[in-house]
Amino acid sequence: MNLSRKRKKELRKLQEDAGQLWEAQQVIVGHAADIAREAGRQLGNFNREQVVPTVQDAYSRRVAPTVDRGLKIGKHVVDDKVVPIVGGVVGTALSAWDVANAKRGDLLHRAAPAPKKKSLGLGSVVAIILGAAAAIGVVAAAWQALRADDELWVADDPLSTPNA
Numbered sequence: 001m002n003l004s005r006k007r008k009k010e011l012r013k014l015q016e017d018a019g020q021l022w023e024a025q026q027v028i029v030g031h032a033a034d035i036a037r038e039a040g041r042q043l044g045n046f047n048r049e050q051v052v053p054t055v056q057d058a059y060s061r062r063v064a065p066t067v068d069r070g071l072k073i074g075k076h077v078v079d080d081k082v083v084p085i086v087g088g089v090v091g092t093a094l095s096a097w098d099v100a101n102a103k104r105g106d107l108l109h110r111a112a113p114a115p116k117k118k119s120l121g122l123g124s125v126v127a128i129i130l131g132a133a134a135a136i137g138v139v140a141a142a143w144q145a146l147r148a149d150d151e152l153w154v155a156d157d158p159l160s161t162p163n164a
Contacts, residue, residue: 003011
């Protein structure tokens with residue numbers, strides 16, 4: 001694009017003004033960052049010197065006694081009311097359980113005579129024989145599949161072509 005000398009001069013001037021404005025903005029942003037950093041430091045000091053002691057004092061005067069009182073009441077209720085009631089209920093339930101177990105044990109010992117020891121029956125003997133036969137069959141099949149058979153191997157010598 002062809003620009004006249006006048007337009008080129010105006011564009012250079014505008015570019016210089018933009019560069020100066022950019023530098024001025026960078027200086028201002030740097031000062032703003034310094035001010036924000038100092039404000040944060042001052043806020044931390046104020047928090048440490050004024051806010052934290054006030055909050056701790058209010059907590060120790062107002063909240064801590066109420067929490068302590070609530071914990072004492074809760075401990076009193078649990079120790080003096082709930083634990084004895086639960087202990088009585090559990091004790092009664094365990095006593096009833098023991099009585100029921102004793103009665104059940106008495107009934108089982110009286111009613112059922114001791115069972116006689118059984119010997120192997122015909123079905124058990126047949127099952128053992130069939131299991132042993134199946135195991136022998138599996139071993140024989142595996143031996144047949146894995147044995148070295150010389151007839152199955154191909155000779156290493158190359159085949160000679162027939163003479164024609």
